[in-house]
Amino acid sequence: MDYQFIADTELFKGCTKQEAEEMLGCLGAQEKSFPKEYTIFHAGQAIHKMGLLLSGGIHIVRTDVWGNQNIIGNIMPGEVFAETYACISEEPMFADVIAVRPSEVLFLDVWKVMSTCASSCSHHQRLIRNLVTIMASKNLNLTQKINHITPKTIRERLLSYLSQEALRQGGQSVVIPFNRQQLADYLSVERSALSAELSRMQKDGLLTYKKNQFRLETRSEE
Template identity: 30%
Template sequence: MNEIIPILRRCKLFCELEDSVIAEQILPAGNILRYPEKTTLILGQDTVDWFAVLLLGRVQISQIHPDGRRNLMGILRPPAVIAADLICTRTRRSPYDAIAATDVRLLRFPMNWLFERKLNPDIQMSVYRQLMTLVSHDNMRRYYRIAILSQKGLRSRILTYLTMQAERLCCSSFTIPFNREELADYLCVNRSALSHELKRMEREGILRTRKNLFVLCQDGEREG
């Protein structure tokens, strides 16, 4: 159990708390759960009454359309919080699926533990403050994704996404959290078309790429 405390200390929800508080008041309130790859943790339209800290593995957040198409919204890695946005809504009904992309381990908490004043008031206020920050960051990520998907051309979507990453990291060389298939799903484009366009952009000297490492060489024209 002691190896979990540093992970929780890095989790935004508990980052203001001392290790002793995490060990004595936070850790005992959760249950450690393990799920194999491809397990559906949250199904679209589920009503969710829990939240969890991801301790190990990756979780894909996706929307599955009636025709079977998948719209990848993001990928969570430790120490991300799962379902923080859902428990703050009136219905707590999920608009997305959360699926284990690898074997995962979670520390899951009942929602009532957070909202029924079972914590010291100062600790609870700290967690509430960080929860508000988490939800705000989720909203900003959705805004950025809308800005990407509003671009009409494939090249425009690619460059908008990569430029956002470079600006966020203040560096023209960076890694992204997606493989090619995941990036295609995130941008809502065909994987083959994405690979072809990236190769063409490399030939034109706009970028260099190796797997999920990208280097922006110059400002390319944003046209599809």
């Protein structure tokens, strides 16, 4: 296990490699591997462990009764998932947690994370603060997604999302974590309509793109 990688995650921010290694023993840590398209947690399932993604990629996906999918979140290596539902173990998951690539996950007992213990109490308060910060950040991300899907037109939704990514990534060129179908699911639009609108936006000089790479074009003043 790469303890330096774990120490560098947001959850263990401020901990040394040795401290992270010492803490995992009292956090009920379990490492598991999942193949692509494996459903790690199912909607309706009650859980008591949160996950820390070590490698690969995960999507949080809500599927309605007609089979339409909506990507609620995208989990990258070093990020945690399912922490809210693990904290409220009697509340069933409302979405599936799916590996979109072969993935390695470190599961942690959330109650052991939230409770101090004799062997790691000097570092545990920091871990709890980090988890609270992560949960607050995710609430902001959900608010941002609501802002992205509130506009009526596909163009407005795309501009909202890509503008936010440009701000987050610090430039007009951005790389998004979605393929075309996944982007359509995230923005709650049809894939064919999304592709058609992207072509029109490129023709109108608003952006250029190739696969998941986009560049927002700034119109020069006449």
